Amino acid sequence: MAPQTAAPARGTRPRNRRALILAAATDLFHRRGYDRLTMGDLAEAVGIGPSALYRHFSGKQHLLREVLTDGLAPVRQVLTELDVTDRAAALRRLGALAVDHRPLGVLWQREARHLTREDRTAFRGELHEIGALLTGHVRALRPALDPAGAELLAWSMIGVLTSISFHRVELPRPDYDDLLAHLAGAVLDTPLPAGFTAAPPPRPGPAALVPASRREALLNEAVRMFAVHGFTEVGIEEIAAAVGITGPSVYHHFPSKLDLLVTALRRGAAVLLTDLSAVHRTATSASDGLGALVRSYLGFTRAHHELVDLLITEVDHLPDDERRHSRQTQRDYLDEWVHLLRAVHPGLEPAAARIRVQAVLTVANDAARTPRVRANPALPAALEAIATRLLHLPG
Template identity: 50%
Template sequence: MVEARGTSPPPPRNTRPGNRRTLITAAAADLFYRLGYDRVSMNDIAAAVGVGPSALYRHFAGKQQLLTGLVLEEFQPFAEICARPGADLDATAGALAGAALDHRQLGVLWQRESRHLPVQQRDVLRAELRQVAAGLTGMVRAFRPDLTGQDARFRGWCAFSVLTSPSYHRVELSRAAFEQLLRSCVRVVCEQPPLQLAGRGRAARRPTSLSGRASRRRLLLSAGARLFSDRGYTEVTTEDIGAAAGIAGPSLYHYFASKQELLGAVLTRGAAWLEVELERTLASEPEASAALRELLRSYTTFAFDQGGFIDALVSEVNHLPDDERHRIRQTQHAYVAEWVGLLCEARPELDQVRARILVQAALTAANDMARTGGSRHVEAVCAIGTAVMLDTAVQTESDC
């Protein structure tokens, strides 16, 4: 049995509190977020709420409906805030920041766990997400009528990325300080000068280690990354990967012992390229803010060119064995820590906690644009991400 954290104690058995549905969704959200949808059963959720499994089925037909319902509920406050008439930018940004912290699991539940749902239910969630994005676009247009519709939509998506970025880390800050920081991030996204969004923008340094004449092993890696991104790890077979690479499915076993090993190789290869690019940038850019700009540009280009790696890192890493998953996570944390160190050097007024929050917000925007196609313009994504890291106003705890 697993235990839900961060929720109220379950009510005594044989009682029927009026908010039982809320208790169920809160426990399910916590368990799905921490453990992953496929590792949590309806029995686990029932135990966390303090009821028998049959009580859950009075509210939800099954685990898929439960996940769909709770993600829809997590989206709802954002749409409601953007629909409020007459609010100024700071008040709206503050309300959105509060909702983001109240619903901190949303990013992971939407990007990672909803991949387990059937296509029809994912479409329902996508439709709701588009409504949220439309509301955020309207917010931007209300305060920045000088922007084109395309620019306003792009900023709406970036604002949503910033707001959901705390879902991807467990950094803690006082509630007032965290809200202030996210509110300032949203303001920075809205307040940047008009952006040119035609085309893709100036090409950054391309990931040469992943290009060129491909061997069968590299074809399999590329095919696996693409299929894991499009369908999810559990829905892809070795035959699918072989066919996509133009070879017989069983031939995969000449290069990888299993589909799981192939997934590990996809993630290791991507992480290795990022590490090489990090070392190149640190060696060539002695000034911290310039190094951050170059890192963001190379990372964004890599994310656009190798979106399968980003998808696998966000959504499929839990399918690895525990020791390998831990290694990948440690590598990821060490990579982000280098960005945090550079940001603290560029902005001495920042502490490590606030710097990590800002770096994660910039990276989440790049990841989301690569995964959802909100914009394929490298320079626009870099302009927003750089501003979030370098220009977001930060207050001390005593100021909040």
């Protein structure tokens, strides 16, 4: 984990104040989220007044941009310098990089949407370049791969490495580095389905069916709009207009905009738990059950990718009780994966099992949230092959 930086005594002017601010902001954005922080909170964390903070950063958006840019710099450096002729050393270096910069995955996946449009475009360009660097290394190690296959494996490796940002499981070092290196290597070695190539650009399909129920239509549009624009950026009037009614009419179906978000997230959790129950009833063994759970989750992420977005980015907007319930439900769901994985591999420690499971879920989530990847008809089989490797299942 990246080291915590202690706040200097008030009234002092350390030479590395900017670095101290960035370290504190990285930690707070990761733990509490952009919307729950003020510049005053950030100033307090480094023992300075808000006016001193504004001498370094013009505002919270500017500070977030610098946190993200600062976080990507060492990743770019490592990938630029990486020598894959020593494969084992290269993978260990990637594992260590992930642990050293653990918050980056959440900051990128959850908080980057708060950037200005211009900064968001620039940040996506930087991410694309990082993905291209790792894709080049994958192709060097597996030259027979189609470019699309190499790209999928590269981004899946990134998903594995950043997955530790989404939980607090700890392992001693260098054990943590080694486990991540091993999992990244498992992705790298995954045999993809024959003929896995880039999908043609998606063509506009037929318009989605409109539910007979106005309530369902509102919920569908709200989920789509929250996923695209963010919960705070969407108003009731916009949701109403999308289904051809006026804003006040929404309140005949939902008491508030927040109730739309609560209902959507409850629906998503119910689908996952229903699928989990079906696996428990029908699986013939732990291995069979875990394989079925993998396929179930891949199906969920592809069919409900907007809900995946909301589960990653919008849970913090829920009321306290609902937020705790949502997070506990997610933990309970992961616990069932861990239970099955340890039944398949009885010697596997709980922490290592949880890390493997989260790696699988993050790889699936990342693919589902990327439209051009999600559109590839060969994707489910490819992701199932990757998950099978990460969980060390028969396949």
